[in-house]
Amino acid sequence: MMKTHNCYVPHEAEIIERVQETPDIFTWHLRFSDAEIAQHYRFRHGQFNMLYLYGVGEVAISVMSGDGENLWHTVRAVGRVTKAMMDLPVGSRIGVRGPFGSYWPLDIARGKDVVFVTAGLGCAPVMSSIRYVVEHRQDYGRLVIMQSVRHRHESLWEPQYEAWRALPNTQVLLTASRDQTRWPNWELGRVSVLLEKADYNKEECVVMMCGPDAMMRDTAMTLKGLGVTAANIYVSLERNMQCAVGHCGHCQLGGKFVCKDGPVFPWPEVEALMCVKEY
Numbered sequence: 001m002m003k004t005h006n007c008y009v010p011h012e013a014e015i016i017e018r019v020q021e022t023p024d025i026f027t028w029h030l031r032f033s034d035a036e037i038a039q040h041y042r043f044r045h046g047q048f049n050m051l052y053l054y055g056v057g058e059v060a061i062s063v064m065s066g067d068g069e070n071l072w073h074t075v076r077a078v079g080r081v082t083k084a085m086m087d088l089p090v091g092s093r094i095g096v097r098g099p100f101g102s103y104w105p106l107d108i109a110r111g112k113d114v115v116f117v118t119a120g121l122g123c124a125p126v127m128s129s130i131r132y133v134v135e136h137r138q139d140y141g142r143l144v145i146m147q148s149v150r151h152r153h154e155s156l157w158e159p160q161y162e163a164w165r166a167l168p169n170t171q172v173l174l175t176a177s178r179d180q181t182r183w184p185n186w187e188l189g190r191v192s193v194l195l196e197k198a199d200y201n202k203e204e205c206v207v208m209m210c211g212p213d214a215m216m217r218d219t220a221m222t223l224k225g226l227g228v229t230a231a232n233i234y235v236s237l238e239r240n241m242q243c244a245v246g247h248c249g250h251c252q253l254g255g256k257f258v259c260k261d262g263p264v265f266p267w268p269e270v271e272a273l274m275c276v277k278e279y
């Protein structure tokens with residue numbers, strides 16, 4: 001845990017390295033300035049940090065991997081704060097609060113087939129979980145990774161996916177929904193195309209999913225139709241966050257706070273709300 005108990009106080013971290021992944025997506029390698037905080041920082045797979053650009057604002061960003069000394073975040077520049085963040089050079093300092101929120105059910109998934117379904121940058125919140133399953137392969141059944149992007153060139157970690165494809169008892173399925181060219185090892189279309197090809201035990205699996213709400217809703221419905229128990233489907237939700245600790249109500253979804261009760265939810269907990277248009 002962090003040294004301070006005040007969850008509103010950000011800790012300073014330095015940008016050690018930055019990678020421009022695509023014109024609007026960058027990855028930061030951060031290190032806490034305070035060695036004690038760096039040493040004690042721990043996150044669970046699927047949790048997020050609040051990253052604070054001094055004087056501009058704060059945004060929720062999933063922890064991609066690492067620890068307090070080597071913390072990795074991948075960010076898409078979409079608006080006021082994230083676009084300003086993209087301009088920061090190596091050596092700049094930002095504020096970090098966290099980690100916050102619920103995490104992927106890697107314990108519950110032990111002994112079962114594990115299925116990851118992501119679209120777009122939804123792959124960032126599951127990357128650390130996939131790595132965990134790969135590193136603890138003997139504890140899990142079959143591993144199926146499905147990733148959808150609009151264009152192949154938007155696929156951030158293709159070499160990583162290709163390396164996973166070579167592992168035993170593992171299936172990696174990639175698709176580009178707006179490309180015209182059929183690339184080797186790539187499908188054309190949305191996640192639904194991949195679901196037809198995925199091979200796993202529908203009765204003994206845990207599904208972890210992250211992407212746009214509509215994709216997760218449609219995929220959850222399809223999976224249920226295929227025989228996957230709703231309680232074995234988990235989704236990670238994105239909502240506008242401010243406090244990140246259940247105080248301000250900005251992220252409220254029905255009776256739940258996405259920051260505190262989520263962002264990772266078992267599907268039955270959010271199904272009714274996710275099926276309400278524009279909720």
Ligand SMILES: Cc1cc2nc3c(=O)[nH]c(=O)nc-3n(C[C@H](O)[C@H](O)[C@H](O)COP(=O)(O)OP(=O)(O)OC[C@H]3O[C@@H](n4cnc5c(N)ncnc54)[C@H](O)[C@@H]3O)c2cc1C
Binds near residue numbers: 048059061062081240
């Ligand atoms: C739990 C959680 C984890 C997240 N993890 C990540 C992550 O790992 N990487 C990442 O890049 N983002 C992540 N996000 C989304 C990120 O928090 C928002 O993109 C960010 O808050 C936008 O802030 P801004 O000030 O730059 O944009 P704003 O000025 O608030 O928004 C500008 C415009 O962008 C739109 N917009 C806002 N958010 C998004 C979005 N996510 N996608 C597309 N358009 C959007 C708004 O509707 C608005 O039109 C996460 C969000 C949550 C809740």
Ligand code: FES
Binds near residue numbers: 242247
């Ligand atoms: S962000 Fe304040 S209650 Fe969730």
